[in-house]
Amino acid sequence: MNQLVNISIGNLFHRSLQACVHCIGLVAMLWSFHSFAADVWKPDWFTADAPLDVTVNDTFINVYNAPGRGYPIFHVIERGETITLLKMRTDWIKIKTVRGLEGWIKRSDIALTLGPDGTALDFADTTHADYLADRFELGAAFGDFDGAKSMNLNAGYRFTKNISTELRLAQNTGQYSDSQIVALALLLQPFPDWRASPYIGVASGTLKTMPSSTLVQVEDRKDQLLQASLGVYVHITGRFFLRAEYTNDYILTSRNTNEEVNEWKVGFNVFF
């Protein structure tokens, strides 16, 4: 009897213990799920990102005190040293050493480092072809629009290596009238890998002409415009291109005859 009571008390004790263990287990499970959830839905805006630590895998890397080749090298980081990448400007990367020293290294020196996973970092090659593969393009050009001085802006998007579209804005300032062009163009670049790469393009848009009010009393007018262009991209450095273009503008006027205008422009373009 005494033994029976003992067993039943033992059982009771055992069961309550089990419940207790399950309870703790459940809490632990919830806790671990919570920490997992926190990892997945981490609010990136307020918490600091994990530092981008890399290890030097070459004899040494020069550290400059500003992002430019003309600034002094004031420190050298050696093989095996860990550095934190802070930010990038043009072809330079700001780093911080373990001892808290900050400086700039060349972007190309990233190839001499290894990431936390022991592999090389995924940085695009800064060659001509890579920048052509970038999707967006922004440029400015100056030129001559039938005797008027023209100021042009263009924003482009590249569908493939060869075909791109662009929005053209131009402000032409002449002696007797000013005009503005808004046009959408389609460009074909058959040899994008060439250093000087020719292209042809067609565009359609509107031309708004505003005669000089002080000289002649004529109303502003708006005409349809068709453009055919022939031009060339010349790679200068990195993502930077020179661009020269000849455009034949065909203006569909409301008068009896249509107008034809020759336009020349030279400018620079940047790929993103």
Place this chain on the structure above:
Amino acid sequence: MESRFQRIFLAASLASVLVFINAPTFAADEKEKKDDGELGKIITPDLERRHIKEADLDSEDFELGVYYGVLNIEDFGSNAVVGASLSYHITEDFFAQANYGTSETKKTSYELLSGGVDLLTNDQRKLNYYNISLGYNVLPGQVYIWDKWHFNTAVYLVAGAGNTHFAEKNYFTYNLGAGFKFYATDWFLVDLSMRGYSFSHELFGNSKKTGNLESRLGIAIFF
């Protein structure tokens, strides 16, 4: 006897729960231990073994600035000018810069001396300009303010074109200039710059080419 077994089991199960709770910490410790070998010296022990891509790194190629200065418009006096500039640094050498400035011109000497003659209305005296220019950092350098204080500097040349809106008309304007950048930190700078703006107008009858000098002091940030 039984209760002793129970206590042993209890201790074991509690221990296992504790291990479960602290599993990540123990695992991390083990990982560190593993890397302590020869390999660990080359590949630094790091809790997060991720792959770094270029996109993970913040890039800071844009520079936004405001400036204030004196713009001398030929025949129309020297006037305060205020403006803003946005630059995109293409390489360490080249940058593209868009500027917009506004000013109000004064009366010409003829208007002042003759008395009641007004060549332009008040609205027409307002002048604003924009331009897109290409800059080149020609002289990178440093200044030493005290034994322990040095700052980075850059001297740059800039040239471009744009339009000046003056007397209700646009004038195509070339600009040429140079400036000195003083980097207080690597993202905040003071910019002292001189620009010459050249355009032709017919306000006095015949076409006249003008050269207009702007001296300006500004601040800018990189972002």
